[in-house]
Amino acid sequence: MEKSGYGRDGIFRSLRPPLKLPKDENANMVSFMFRDSSSYAHRLALADADSGEKLSFREFKDKVSIVGSGLSQLGLRKGDVVLLFSPNSIYFPVCFFGIVSIGAVATTVNPLYTTMEISKQIQDSKLKLIVTVPELWDKVKDLGLPTIMMGMNGDSKSASSSIISFSDVFTMGVQKSPPEVIIKQTDTAALFYSSGTTGINKAVVLTHKNFMAAALMMTSDQELKGERHLTFLCLLPMFHIYGLGFVTYGQLQRGNAVVSMGKYTFVRMLEVIQEYKITNLPLVPPIAISITKENIVKRYDLSSLKEVITAAAPLGKDIMQECANKIPQAIMTQGYGLTESCGIATIIFPKERNGHFGSAGTLVPGLEAKIVNLETGRPLPPNQRGEVWLRGPNIMTGYFNNPNATKMTLDKEGWLHTGDMGYFDDKGGLFIVDRIKELIKYKGFQVAPAELEGLLLTHPQIVDAGVIPFPDLNAGEVPIAYVVCTPGSSLTEKNFMDYVAKQVAPFKRLHRINFVDSIPRSSSGKILRRELIAKTKSKL
Known part of the structure; x- marks a missing residue:
């Protein structure tokens, strides 16, 4: 195998140490998240930058269990789909993991969506229940589904008989232990909607195994360096795989703290970094561009930052360099992933950081890739452009209720045809050139x-x-x-x-x-x- 990870069979393999997945086929993403938490039970798990609320790992684990129990008493069963329709808050992960802890399936939607857009998703996913917040109630009130309201005060109960307050679910959950449910690694945990080029949102089916594998892939470099108890800022939306998979689940299962921000402004982000001594800052390119252009950055103490991570769209070499100059003590990292790969595929390796700008990084452990010639279907060696194909335990099982779309994207050998045009260089760095997909x-x-x-x-x-x-x-x-x-x-x-x-x-x-x-x-x-x-x- 070359330095690029390229093999004679035309497959690029990860240059990182191998992935160790849980052996128990009944392992689920929630029990896996808390597998070591008793040894850091009193450490911070979640903080809410908007409300100031905080949860230790013990409190977080207890709340997830109580929510799961409350939901099962409302009649929620394994395989039932629940919509989480809310901005980021400390209760978004509590609800998400409460839902999946009893074998139910969580789906999310962008709070900006209109009622028409939401109803399409509801019909497609065969939804049983909505979890939302008062400020979004108007968008879902006519959809005819029972709704759990987070952050609702007692006096608004009269608004509708189909509303259940989150505190009532909590009270029900405290009274009874959650039911014993056998969840397999291969069971569906979440449906994340991804816009297809057809203009119809497709539901990406992600299993418990997908999430566990992706989380280990995302934090493999921390494992290598022996890093723990970092503090990540989650200003990225938790309804998106980057915010929920990479930042929230990926980091909590590692014992890192996650500080959530529901209302993003650039200045508020700088205040939160200073206030909570954020060590790791995952961003999207427009925010990285703001860091390079806004003079106000100088007024804040950002010395706690160890790493700035950018993903979701390619960021140019020059902007990465400027960003690194603005926050000199932090390492600039770029990653690449898709909803279909549970949010991860490549990330810049610690040794290459600040020196491999423009690249989306090298393959995470346990993942294979091919660069395929679109005309001939043949795999290509380093430095030749083609479609990026991926295969590994983090890859979706398919699109929900959409065998045709699944067949076009996932082949019989398990390769995900990403629709992205790219190439690997001699050192195994992936460069995304353009999207074949028209998104x-x-x-x-x-x-x-x-x-x-x-x-x-x-x-x-x-x-x-x-x-x-x-x-x-x-x-x-x-x-x-x-x-x-x-x-x-x-x-x-x-x-x-x-x-x-x-x-x-x-x-x-x-x-x-x-x-x-x-x-x-x-x-x-x-x-x-x-x-x-x-x-x-x-x-x-």
Whole structure:
């Protein structure tokens, strides 16, 4: 095997020490999370930067068990799906792990979603129960499902008979021990929705084993260095695999503390780093860009930071270097993963840090990769570009209720076809060049062009539409559209943008509309987005 990890069989293998997964087939992600916690029971597990509340590992473990018991007394059974619809808080992980501890399945949704977007997900996942907060109640109140309300005071009980307060669930849980449920590693723990290029959200099925394997992969470098009891800031949304899988679950199972932030502002982030002496800061590229550009950074004591991690979208070499210069004592790290790989695939190795900028890092332990030529299907050696394929114990089992989409993404040998174009260099560093998939990445959120095209086409005065990404310094990419209107249409760009804005979450809103006579399409009717992108570039 070469220094790159490339073997004669065309497979790249991890250069890190091997992965040690739990042997017991009945191990589940919650018991695994607390496997060593008795030895650090009084240490901080969770802190809430908004409310100031804190939980030690013992308190956290007790609360998860009580919530699991309360939910089972409400009739929740193994395999039932529960929606967590809430901003980050100390109770998000308590509820998430309470749900999965009794073999039920958790699914999440972005708090910015509209009622229409949420109801699609509810129908798809065959939901039994919603857990939410008062400020989001209006979006789910007409969906006809029993709802547990977090942070509800007693006097709002009269709002609806279908609402159960979180404190009532807690009281029920205290009275009885949680039921004995046998959960296998192969059982489903969560459904995370990922935007497909078809514009229809697909539910990624993640098992208990996926989460345990990914968590060990994510923290393998800490294991190697003997690091424990670090403090991670979770300002990334917990409804997303990066916030929930990498930051929350990955770190708590290692004995690290997680400080949650529900309301992000740049200044508040700096205050929280200073106040809680944050050691590890996982970010998305727009926030890393702000660190390089905002002079206010100098006013805060960020000396506790040991590591700044960026993922969810590629971050350029120059920005990484500038960020490293701004926080000189911290190591700059970049990682790459997908919802389908439970949030992890590569991360920069400690020895390479601050020296491998531009790379998304090397393969985590237990994961294999191929770079495949799109024309021939053959695996390629280092320094040649192709589609990135991944295989390992963290890879999803498929898309929920969607055998066709599963077949197109996961082959019979267990390879996940990521849809990302990239290559490995001679040292095993992965470089993501472009997405074969046509998703637009807005601040790490995925926006499917086809979904917006579908919406535009519902307008009576739009005949055809094509949506493409447009580069943006702060967001990475924003969606813009080309539209063909009906003859004599008097509507303006703003009219159409408002029409879409009313029906989608803010991050999916269109930032520009160009009026054209026709949308370029292939003979089979597919939109030739590259032509639209080229057209846009020629006007810049």
